[in-house]
Amino acid sequence: MTSKDNASRIYTLMKWMTSLANATMFTTYAVYQVIAMGLNPLQLLLVGMVLEVTVLVFEGITGVIADTYSRRLSVIVGMFVLGSGFVLEGSAMWLGSEVSLLSAFMWLLLSQVIFGLGATFVSGAETAWSVDEVGEEHAGTIFMRAGRIGLSATLLGIALSVGLSALEPNLPYVIGGFIYLLLGVILLVYMKETKFTKPQPSAGASNWHRLTSTWLSGAKVIRSQPVLLMIVIVTLFSGAASEGYDRLWQAHLITDIGFPNSLALSAAVWFGTIALLSTLLSLGVMAFAEKRLNMGNEQVVLRGMFVLTLARIGAIVSIALAPNFVWALVSVLFFEAVRTLSGPIYDTWLNLNIESRSRATVLSMMSQSDALGQTAGGPLVGWVGKRFSLRTSLVAAAVLLVPILAVYGRTLRNRRERDS
Incomplete structure (x- = not known):
């Protein structure tokens, strides 16, 4: 088996298991947080x-570590930290009733710090590792296929x-956390890193100097490429909108x-029924898009993102x-299918514009932009x-996506002028 084939399988496995864990935890999160x-x-x-805020603080640091030392190590550490955070989140209700030092809500907030720290180790490093191992020319196809296969795990996670x-409203988080911990063990044994070249430190350079040099290199890449600045703006407003929607639609x-x-x-x-229906619909949409979309053509990718953003709004x-449940149900299903398709297309657009040597750092900076948007929005x-009202807050979330349309429109015009 070639390193490319092995990397493709490991990346797909990661997507499958994280999709399983996430569906297990987040399908009924409102039952735990809103009702219980x-x-x-x-x-x-x-x-x-x-x-x-945790992601905002640590994202740049962990991204630099991935580019400076090892993307594989960063991903594996992240899986173990994420698993621990989710287990604590599920245990918050128990701890709040048994330990008088902290309330259940405070334990929940503490778990978010651990969750956020773990996410920063995985964010950027996971994608940077996969793109380097399989090659940029194959990345878009693999992202799309892994996304489609991950949806099959989502179906199982919904039932779980x-x-x-x-049985207990907090059990989905506990079990989901253990799935992340199991994935960390699997990656520790089977994940290989063959294409990453560790930067050669200057003579006498300290570890801190190496880290800051890598971060400054990533920042320079973003400043020097207008398209990356555009992506920062997209990520900022998208994060602000998604935080409001994701936290409130079930409560609505x-x-x-x-x-x-x-x-x-x-x-x-x-x-669970809504999640099942949206996953089945997303499977069909992803299978159609995988066959029809040319993920190596940046014009196609940009046009797709413009249309999908308009659909999300x-x-x-x-x-x-929505005046009734059926109206709301159809709207939720449509939104989830659009968002599922948007993920791999956005990842492809982003990675088409990043150099390999600073990929994890730049991707982490993009995640920082997303975190800043979510923190502010x-x-x-x-x-x-x-x-x-919740209805008004959801409208506000939609309004936060509007500036993204202008960014995509401008980027498309610039691309057409450059190619003409």
Whole structure:
């Protein structure tokens, strides 16, 4: 087996197992946080803010470590830290009732710090490792295929989430955390790093000097390429919008719209059903896009991102203004299919514009931009929800995506002028 084939399989396995863990945890997260723990919209966004502030602080540091020492090591450490954070998050309800030192909400916030730290080790390093190992010309195809295969794990995770939530609302987080820990063990044994070249330090250079030199190199790359500056802006506003939507849409269904009375199903079953339907729809969309989209053509990628962003805005507004459950359900399914397709297309656009030697650092800086957007935008959207209504806060989240359309439009014009 060639190193490219091995890397492709390991990357796909990572996507499969993380998709399984994430679906297990996040399908019924509202049952745990909104119903069991009783968090209000502002508290929900504060949980997200703590997570994103942690990412904002550590993302650049861990990205530089990946580019300076080892991307493989960074990913493996990240998996173990993430697993520990998720297990603690699931245990917050137990700890809050057993240990008087900290309330359940404070344990939940502490878990977000660990979660965020682990995410920074994986972010950037995972993609940088895979692109180097398989080659830039194959990366887009592999991203799309791994995304599609990951959706099959999502189906299993949905069933696990609903079943575990019926036993205890916090169990999905505990089990999801253990899946991350298991993945860390698997990667420790089977993940190889054959294409990464560790930068040669200058004579007498300290470790700190090596780290700062790598960070400055990544910052220079972003400053020197207008398209990367454009991507920073896209990531900033996208992060601000996604934090508001992700934290509040399930609460919106629970408190504003409600579930049909004709079917005596629990909230966990309803969210599991919605996740199942959105995953099946996304599978079909991804399979279609994998065959039809030329992921090596940047013009195609940019046009796709413009259309998909416009669709995301429309879907969020539709969810916010939905007069009934069926309307909201269709809007949520449409949004999730669009977002699933947007992920690998965005990753492809980003990696087409980054040099290998600073890839993990630049990707981490992009994640910092996302974290900054979520940190700034999340509490604002949460305050709107607490001050006015959840519907208004979701509309505010959609408005935060509008500037991205201008960025894509300008980038497309620049590309056409350059190619003409």
